[in-house]
Amino acid sequence: LRRQVYNAIAKHKEISAGNISVVAKDGAVTLNGTVTDSSQVGTVAEIAKGVPGVTSVTNKLTVEKPFGGM
Structure with a gap:
């Protein structure tokens, strides 16, 4: 299941x-x-x-601050 979720996320190139x-x-x-x-x-x-x-999702993601601004 972990790999399936990871592959689904990886398909979105902007992420x-x-x-x-x-x-x-x-x-x-x-x-x-x-x-x-x-x-x-x-x-x-x-x-x-x-x-x-997937029955539930616990989201612990944080936003990375880019170094020196983009």
Whole structure:
């Protein structure tokens, strides 16, 4: 299940999945790590909820502050 969620997130090119860790246990998924934009926090959670077999999502993602501003 963890891999399925991770692959679903990775399909969205605007999201840097490299900084996101997915922990899955009995259908409950926990998302940890950082994203580059605050709008992505909710997006990643929605993607995870859409994966078959996921019963709940705990979203612990934070927004990474870019060094020196983009």
